[in-house]
Amino acid sequence: MVIMMTNEFPSIKQGLTEAVEFSRGKSSKAVVHQFGPLDVKKIRAKVRMSQNEFASAFGISVSTLRHWERGDRTPHGPALVLLNIVAKEPEIVLRALAP
16 A cells, blocks of 8 residues: 655644754744633633533533632643633634534
8 A cells, every 4th residue: 555645744744843842942933832820710700601501511510610610620731722712712612612
């Protein structure tokens, strides 16, 4: 079986090279997104939802949401990314998730 190189390969290679350089502390063109602490309760208030509505809308358990709001736990990974987007552009996210 012969696999042909695609046009995307150079871009993938460049991204991988930049990631490796960044991980080694070298100057690179890599864009690194760092998120600061979030006030999850404030984000929920901004979209005017109850805890149940917010959890359901964004696929979060109510228990997890309550822990985040109390500060017992902090969101990380994809949840942190989603909450940052909701904090900045709630209408767009809600529109995108609408049936």
